[in-house]
Amino acid sequence: xxxxxxxxxxxxxxxxxxxxxxxxxxxxxxxxxxxxxxxxxxxxxxxxxxxxxxxxxxxxxxxxxxxxxxxxxxxxxxxxxxxxxxxxxxxxxxxxxxxxxxxxxxxxxxxxxxxxxxxxxxxxxxxxxxxxxxxxxxxxxxxxxxxxxxxxxxxxxxxxxxxxxxxxxxxxxxxxxxxxxxxxxxxxxxxxxxxxxxxxxxxxxxxxxxx
Numbered sequence: 001x002x003x004x005x006x007x008x009x010x011x012x013x014x015x016x017x018x019x020x021x022x023x024x025x026x027x028x029x030x031x032x033x034x035x036x037x038x039x040x041x042x043x044x045x046x047x048x049x050x051x052x053x054x055x056x057x058x059x060x061x062x063x064x065x066x067x068x069x070x071x072x073x074x075x076x077x078x079x080x081x082x083x084x085x086x087x088x089x090x091x092x093x094x095x096x097x098x099x100x101x102x103x104x105x106x107x108x109x110x111x112x113x114x115x116x117x118x119x120x121x122x123x124x125x126x127x128x129x130x131x132x133x134x135x136x137x138x139x140x141x142x143x144x145x146x147x148x149x150x151x152x153x154x155x156x157x158x159x160x161x162x163x164x165x166x167x168x169x170x171x172x173x174x175x176x177x178x179x180x181x182x183x184x185x186x187x188x189x190x191x192x193x194x195x196x197x198x199x200x201x202x203x204x205x206x207x208x209x210x211x
Contacts, residue, residue: 005034005035005036005060005061006034006060006061006062006063007032007034007035007036007061007062007063007064007065007174007177008035008036008038008057008058008060008061008063008064008065009029009030009035009036009037009038009065009067009174010038010040010064010065010066010067010079010082011026011029011037011038011039011040011067011068012039012040012041012066012067012068012075012076012078012079012082013026013041013068013069013076014041014076014077014078016039016041016042019069020155020158020163021069021110021152021155021158021163021166022067022068022069022110024163024164024166024167025067025108025110025166025167025170026039026067027167028167028168028170028171029065029067029170029171029174031171032171032174032175033175034174034175034177035065035174036057036060036061038054038057040078040079040082041078044078047078047081049081049082049085049086051085051086051088054082054086055086055088055091055099058086058099058100058103059099061103062103062104062178063103063104063106063174063177063178064100064103064104064105064106064144065105065106065107065108065174066079066105066106066107066108066109066135067108067109068109069109069110069111069112069155070109070110070111070112070131073124073131074131074134083138087100087138087142089194089199092141092142093141093142093143093191093192093194094194094198094199095194095195095196097142097194098143098191100142100143100144101142101143101144101191102143102144102145102188103143103144103145104144104145104147104177104178105135105138105139105144105145105146105147106147106149106150107132107135107146107147107149107150107151108149108150108151108170109149109150109151109152110151110152110153110155111128111151111152111153111154111155112154112155112156113153113154114153114154114157115128115153115154117153118153128151128153132149135149139189140189140191140192141191141192141194142191143189143190143191144189145186145187145188145189146189147180147182147183147186148182150166150169150170150173152166
């Protein structure tokens with residue numbers, strides 16, 4: 001039986017109060033009994049991230065969900081900073097960095113452009129999957145399994161019914177994890193080994209007057 005809170009949702013929208021799509025998805029995730037939802041922009045308006053608290057939340061989860069709108073083909077800036085500071089060498093990856101191994105990572109995202117804009121003939125020029133390798137490789141480097149993303153395209157023009165369907169689907173997925181048909185036969189991820197030689201040996205900091 002799954003633990004009571006084995007799902008961690010990292011929600012990141014710079015203006016959640018003005019959002020139609022992400023606010024509704026955030027509320028749907030918050031209503032899931034198994035999920036702990038952390039709103040990065042509400043928690044860290046000063047961008048000063050509590051790394052120890054975030055790592056403890058990650059360590060307790062089996063499924064990690066990244067919930068955010070796509071900004072310039074990537075994630076919002078605070079989400080990127082969160083990864084930079086929380087996924088540390090020796091904890092999330094590299095020698096001794098096994099804290100995230102065996103967990104699942106699921107991207108739940110929205111795009112402003114419609115699905116047909118992510119096409120060689122569309123203004124985004126590439127299929128949406130072409131923008132996913134940084135997400136997938138981040139997961140792989142940490143030994144996490146990157147699950148098929150859930151994406152709502154054309155969020156600016158999504159109808160009330162479409163938003164409700166997306167929110168209901170998210171809520172149902174969180175409740176039923178890991179019993180998803182597409183996960184059957186999906187192999188666990190083996191972390192990419194980062195040899196110690198890939199980084200210089202740590203050097204003790206110089207005294208302030210010598211820096």
